Amino acid sequence: MIPFPTARTAAGAGPVSSAPAAAKAHVAIREATRSYVARDTGRPFHALGPVSFDLREGEFFSVVGPSGCGKSTLLDLIAGLCAPSSGSVHFEGRQIAGEVPDGVAVVFQEDASFPWLTVYDNAAFGVRRNGLPEKEIRERVDHALSFMGLAGFANAYPSQLSGGMRQRVCIARAMVLRPRLMLLDEPFGALDQQTRLLMGEEMLKLWRDTGSTVMLITHSIDEAVLLSDRIGVMSSRPGTFIDIVETGWSRERDCKTALDPRYGALQAQIWGMLREESIKAMGVKP
């Protein structure tokens, strides 16, 4: 396996069991809000915030919240896909406003594979824009495809693959970029439960191997508890953080972590916070 040059090793720090509270802020969000004028009603729509929190370098952070609470908007702000209406977002000390910075990769919920390119060319697409030598590109792509279990499908077209495999193509494309910050916008949302669990394990492995910071948006409490160092629990729209929960898992976690007695307690704690918010989001009285 090719070792990844990572933010963590570049900073000279050794492997850490779980992101300690003292770790430096990779992304700093201060009083960020997002509102826009709704196209159909013409009224201003307050989608998110104000939100303030830090993503620590190298941590696995999940965001859970009721549907429509602005989780994806939060991800867009951090990715630079949209600019905050007020407040600020800093990535590695530089302010982000509506421009995706270098070192950030996003995997979207929808299938974003390019149907006119082979799996190989899909995975190589982003890194080819960076002017790397072809040999380096080949090494990275081959590694990413075998990591994602797509080694035998390099010459296939996305139309020949299942939904889960296409999503893996998109993850491989992001992985090849060697991002220091990986943003995942419910990338397993459309997959069946079994595939989802397996993809979760893949993501853990990827996170451990690359040492990059990961933020995962999900609507599954199970997924969040199992995968994360910390879980941000959001309120219904306009979404703000009700609480940020530390799981305290070791870096070497896997699906057996679910057997830990703390696992159930964490699930119950988060569901306790989310239940009322979800009811509010549904628009019915408790």
Next chain:
Amino acid sequence: MIAAALPHEAVGQADLKHAWLRHRVAVLRAAVVALAVLLLEAATRLGWIDQVSFIPPSRMAASAWHILWSGTYKADILLTLYAAGLAVILAVTFGFLFGVLLFKLPRLRRVLDPLLLSYYAVPIFVLYPMLIVLFGLNRWPLVALGFLFAVVAMAVNTLNGLERVPAVLLRTARMLRLGRAQEVRLITLPASLPFVFTGIKLAIVYSFIAVIGGEFVLSGAGFGYQIAYAYNNFDNPTMYGLMLLLLVFVGALNLLLHAMEQRLYQRRVLKELT
């Protein structure tokens, strides 16, 4: 040995059956056409149909063959091809630009939408006299007719293609930090290509219809004119020979374009459906 041979044989049979199932429709289609031709041949040879009005298909084929190899109508055939070709090039170019413009300017689109929808209700050939006044008695009115008949199909399909580029692909382009020009070249165009190609296919078909139809009505040369000329002079073998040539040419062209289109769609659109 036997155990190993059995499944293999079963697979071979399955392949054969599969091939038949796949090509069954094509075989039946060819059979229907062949049967109709044979029926016409018999009907004309046996005198069920008067040979003054309809000649046997075999004689049509012989005449078509003769026309092709004697080169008598080479100039006319080339004239028609040039006019239609020019109309296609103009219609594809301007139709594409028009489609992009409609996509970029939603307000213009809202204004023009009903007009575009009812465009093909206009019998475009009634404009021919006006086009002659505008361009003079030469090949340009025909080119204009072909262009006008094809350009809107190209524009509408281009617009359709651009609208169908999934938003997530454009977000991916931004995530990969592509510039505007790169985004268009690497994402928007390839993603909308199947629909743009449908526009090109229709532009080709419509251009040929309009040019040959125009020649038929009012022209002094060209494929359509020669068919009309042969008709007026009771020159049945020439008329049917030319018609057969035209039919075969247009049919083959259409089949080719259709096959190319299918290949494009299979890769891209089926993915959306699965």
